[in-house]
Amino acid sequence: MNRREFLQCAAVLVGSAGVSGHVLALSQTQMTYLASADDYVKMPATLFSSQQRAIVAAAAETIIPRTDTPGAIDAGVPHFIELMVQDWLNDEESSIFMSGLQNLETGIPAELGASYDKLSAEQQLSVLEALEAAASKSPWYAMGNVRRTFISDAPFICQLKELTIWGFFTSEAGVKQVLRYNPMPMKFDGHYPRKPGDTTWAPFATIR
Amino acid sequence: MITAKNYDFDAIVVGSGITGGWAAKELTEKGLRVLVLERGRDLQHGTGYLGEHAPSWKIPFNGKPQRELEAENYEVQSKLHAFRTTNIQFWNNDKLNPYATDEGSEFQWFRGGVVGGRSLMWGRQTYRWSEEDFKANAKDGHGIPWPVSYDDIAPWYSYVEKFIGVNGRKEGLPQLPDGEFQKPMPWYAVEETIAERLKQNAPDVTLTNARTAILTEDLPGRSACHYCGPCENGCSTGSYFSSQSSTLPAARATNRMTLRPNSVVERLEYDEKTQRISKVHVIDSETLQRHSFSARVVFLCASTVGSTQLLLNSTSEAFPNGLANRSGVLGQNLMDHFLGLGTMGMFADNRDTYYYGNRPTGLYIPRFRNLPGQKEDLGFVRGYGYQTIINNSNWTGSFNQKGFGAGLKAKLAQLPNTWTFFAAGFGECLPNPQNRVYLSQKKDRYGMRQVAFEFNWGDNEKAMAKDIQAQGKRIVDASGSAFTMSFGDAESLSVPGSGIHEMGTARMGNDPSQSVLNKYNQAHDVPNLFVTDGSFMASSSCVNPSLTYMAFTARACDYAVKQLEAGVI
Numbered sequence: 001m002n003r004r005e006f007l008q009c010a011a012v013l014v015g016s017a018g019v020s021g022h023v024l025a026l027s028q029t030q031m032t033y034l035a036s037a038d039d040y041v042k043m044p045a046t047l048f049s050s051q052q053r054a055i056v057a058a059a060a061e062t063i064i065p066r067t068d069t070p071g072a073i074d075a076g077v078p079h080f081i082e083l084m085v086q087d088w089l090n091d092e093e094s095s096i097f098m099s100g101l102q103n104l105e106t107g108i109p110a111e112l113g114a115s116y117d118k119l120s121a122e123q124q125l126s127v128l129e130a131l132e133a134a135a136s137k138s139p140w141y142a143m144g145n146v147r148r149t150f151i152s153d154a155p156f157i158c159q160l161k162e163l164t165i166w167g168f169f170t171s172e173a174g175v176k177q178v179l180r181y182n183p184m185p186m187k188f189d190g191h192y193p194r195k196p197g198d199t200t201w202a203p204f205a206t207i208r
Numbered sequence: 209m210i211t212a213k214n215y216d217f218d219a220i221v222v223g224s225g226i227t228g229g230w231a232a233k234e235l236t237e238k239g240l241r242v243l244v245l246e247r248g249r250d251l252q253h254g255t256g257y258l259g260e261h262a263p264s265w266k267i268p269f270n271g272k273p274q275r276e277l278e279a280e281n282y283e284v285q286s287k288l289h290a291f292r293t294t295n296i297q298f299w300n301n302d303k304l305n306p307y308a309t310d311e312g313s314e315f316q317w318f319r320g321g322v323v324g325g326r327s328l329m330w331g332r333q334t335y336r337w338s339e340e341d342f343k344a345n346a347k348d349g350h351g352i353p354w355p356v357s358y359d360d361i362a363p364w365y366s367y368v369e370k371f372i373g374v375n376g377r378k379e380g381l382p383q384l385p386d387g388e389f390q391k392p393m394p395w396y397a398v399e400e401t402i403a404e405r406l407k408q409n410a411p412d413v414t415l416t417n418a419r420t421a422i423l424t425e426d427l428p429g430r431s432a433c434h435y436c437g438p439c440e441n442g443c444s445t446g447s448y449f450s451s452q453s454s455t456l457p458a459a460r461a462t463n464r465m466t467l468r469p470n471s472v473v474e475r476l477e478y479d480e481k482t483q484r485i486s487k488v489h490v491i492d493s494e495t496l497q498r499h500s501f502s503a504r505v506v507f508l509c510a511s512t513v514g515s516t517q518l519l520l521n522s523t524s525e526a527f528p529n530g531l532a533n534r535s536g537v538l539g540q541n542l543m544d545h546f547l548g549l550g551t552m553g554m555f556a557d558n559r560d561t562y563y564y565g566n567r568p569t570g571l572y573i574p575r576f577r578n579l580p581g582q583k584e585d586l587g588f589v590r591g592y593g594y595q596t597i598i599n600n601s602n603w604t605g606s607f608n609q610k611g612f613g614a615g616l617k618a619k620l621a622q623l624p625n626t627w628t629f630f631a632a633g634f635g636e637c638l639p640n641p642q643n644r645v646y647l648s649q650k651k652d653r654y655g656m657r658q659v660a661f662e663f664n665w666g667d668n669e670k671a672m673a674k675d676i677q678a679q680g681k682r683i684v685d686a687s688g689s690a691f692t693m694s695f696g697d698a699e700s701l702s703v704p705g706s707g708i709h710e711m712g713t714a715r716m717g718n719d720p721s722q723s724v725l726n727k728y729n730q731a732h733d734v735p736n737l738f739v740t741d742g743s744f745m746a747s748s749s750c751v752n753p754s755l756t757y758m759a760f761t762a763r764a765c766d767y768a769v770k771q772l773e774a775g776v777i
Contacts, residue, residue, distance in 0.1 A: 033255075033258050034258055034259045034262035034266050034267060034294060035260070035261050035262045035263065035266060037262075037266050038266075039265050039266060040265060040266065040267060040268055040269065040270055041265065041270075062612055062613065063612050063613070063616065064616070064617050065613055065614055065617065067614050067617065067618075071617075080270065083269075084269065084272070087269075088269050088272060088275070090275070125612055125613065128612055129612065132610060132612075136610070140608055141608055141609070141610060142608075144605075145608055146604060146605055146606070146607060146608055149272070149273055149275065150272075158608070161607075161608075162607060162608070165603065165607040165620065166270065166272065166607065167270065169603045169604075169607075169620065169621075170264035170265055170270035170271060171264075171265050171270070172263070172265045175263065175264060175265070178617070178621050179602075179603075179621055181263075182564075182565075183261055183263065183436055184261075184434055184436060185434065185435040185436070185564060185565035185566065186434050186435060186565070187435060187564070187565050188393055188394050188435050188563070188564065188565035188566070188567040189394065189563065189564040189565060190394050190395050190396035190397055190399065190400075190561070190563050190567075191397050191561050192561060192562045192563050192564040193560065193561060193562070194559075194560060194561060194562040194623055198562065198622075198623050199621040199622060199623070200600070200601070200602040200603070200621060200622070200623055200624075201563075201566075201600070201602070202264070202602075203600070203602050203603075203604055204436065204437035204438050204566055205271070205292060205294075205437065205438045206264070206271045206272075206604055
């Protein structure tokens with residue numbers, strides 16, 4: 001079986017049953033073949049105001065900007081963050097996130113005269129750097145503290161970075177245009193040459 | 209004549225996983241009409257693999273765990289590294305099908321919940337036991353002597369290996385006998401560097417391919433591996449061995465298999481007159497209706513704990529302590545390999561190479577301690593091996609770093625400057641009657657008594673754990689590591705059960721007063737009962753056990769059919 005036949009094979013293995021609302025579980029009764037499902041980031045989110053959306057988008061772009069490759073906004077990360085805060089964070093975590101967001105929404109204008117999304121790129125960066133400096137003792141930054149699901153009392157800036165980076169490097173744009181993606185390699189080569197500027201392969205599964 | 213009209217079937221096989229599939233294949237191919245009873249739901253090979261090849265952006269929460277759902281329904285199963293949103297449908301629902309986790313001692317029982325059982329998400333490591341492994345109990349007095357030698361089982365190893373497809377490299381080591389191998393998977397350049405240095409600096413250690421039931425050459429109906437990576441999502445090309453990809457299709461092809469999912473076996477009924485199991489009582493998990501089936505012979509392949517639970521629950525006047533339990537040892541001598549201990553090293557070698565494709569297995573360091581001829585007293589008996597992997601560093605290992613912007617983006621995407629090599633020990637666990645499965649007073653939704661566990665690591669395992677750490681450091685240092693670090697806690701060891709190699713509890717032996725099964729996996733007390741999952745094991749070796757379960761199952765089927773033909777059963 002070659003690669004093309006293989007992908008055709010995957011394409012016919014499609015179940016039915018749509019996914020609606022917030023029912024996301026790939027459960028015993030929802031026989032949806034995931035590879036043919038809609039992108040997760042196309043799920044509806046209604047949590048943020050338009051002002052909050054603008055701020056989250058600007059902050060995500062500060063963390064992962066567009067360069068010669070797509071950035072956080074290109075990859076749909078702001079909407080991913082809204083979905084995760086709405087549907088995935090627990091109450092404790094989402095209240096940390098929402099109060100951090102409120103600080104960007106109301107505290108920053110009081111201090112700098114404009115909401116976060118209206119600041120210059122330099123100002124935006126220094127706002128996030130100040131937040132990171134204040135949070136720098138958080139165990140979130142401990143080396144190797146990555147093999148876990150989420151840190152429930154992590155400060156807002158850590159939540160924002162984690163959701164941005166996860167959302168970006170698991171997005172289609174992040175995987176295909178920033179990392180390298182090959183779902184059907186057909187061989188293993190342990191002597192594959194590396195060239196300057198090469199990026200890693202997108203991981204086939206994230207660590208639990 | 210082995211088929212008889214006054215029975216519903218010639219044989220009943222309980223379980224459709226790694227051994228149930230083999231029993232179904234062997235018995236049907238030998239002409240028997242076989243009913244396979246599977247507790248879990250139906251699942252089709254291929255179309256049932258809902259998460260196969262799903263890219264991260266299609267997965268709910270882009271692959272972050274479904275926390276509420278998992279906490280509610282998969283409290284135990286979700287602790288396992290192989291548990292994912294993309295294969296959640298394979299696993300036991302812990303809320304619906306619980307065991308007594310609040311009594312006894314902690315034991316993690318990982319279970320399948322569909323046709324195919326754990327053969328769908330097993331680690332696919334496939335090793336023969338050695339001559340010494342079968343002699344160990346008799347030699348050092350732990351447990352009871354094995355009634356089977358390596359020579360008895362070797363032809364069955366070959367038989368199974370040829371069918372399932374094992375890739376590996378021959379090494380000629382007595383402690384890890386070679387098998388029938390397909391061509392080995394290629395190595396990372398840095399693994400070759402490590403192997404060369406070990407030859408120089410640690411010649412007692414062999415680094416070889418992990419022998420793995422993944423095809424590197426096509427077999428009928430199954431394609432060679434396409435190196436997508438996450439086997440545990442299911443593989444519609446059948447590139448790794450599962451009962452779904454291999455043995456169940458073979459059984460189905462005979463037209464003599466009836467496979468009944470959603471069939472929870474409640475009890476085996478014993479007839480004192482014939483001294484045989486006369487009926488298998490089943491509750492349909494969907495309709496909750498009860499059914500019973502008769503057959504000339506019954507094969508229990510319901511997993512170590514599942515089969516023992518069923519026998520303990522099948523009491524009668526003749527067997528007040530559980531069916532086939534005149535010895536009283538049923539449930540005892542539960543074993544599991546301990547793991548999670550080892551050494552990691554970072555290597556600054558081969559930095560001009562990267563890799564292409566996801567090799568779904570690693571390398572293996574076979575046992576090198578306490579071998580025949582080695583005189584040193586290590587303070588423990590038996591031994592251990594290491595499974596090794598190269599960790600393909602990427603953003604998932606460093607997303608919690610400081611910084612923002614283009615620099616951060618580049619750092620998270622760039623190739624690592626070093627290779628990370630992990631060597632994880634798998635230690636042999638001694639049989640100990642205190643380590644056991646027993647029935648709780650708590651009942652499940654069918655009214656059956658749940659199982660609970662009593663299990664503690666012994667002094668031998670704890671002494672071996674220290675050696676695993678010390679030798680791991682020696683090996684990684686000898687490999688030329690730039691930075692070496694041990695991982696795991698050699699004091700507490702892993703949570704029992706987390707090796708997912710639970711075995712024992714219905715051990716085989718020549719002495720019926722000390723064992724449940726004879727050397728053909730046949731119950732001493734009940735001639736038409738065979739138990740061929742891991743419960744028959746009289747010791748644990750240090751290698752992954754599934755191949756041994758399969759070989760003993762095929763051998764037991766051969767014996768059972770001969771007994772049927774001779775009219776003995």
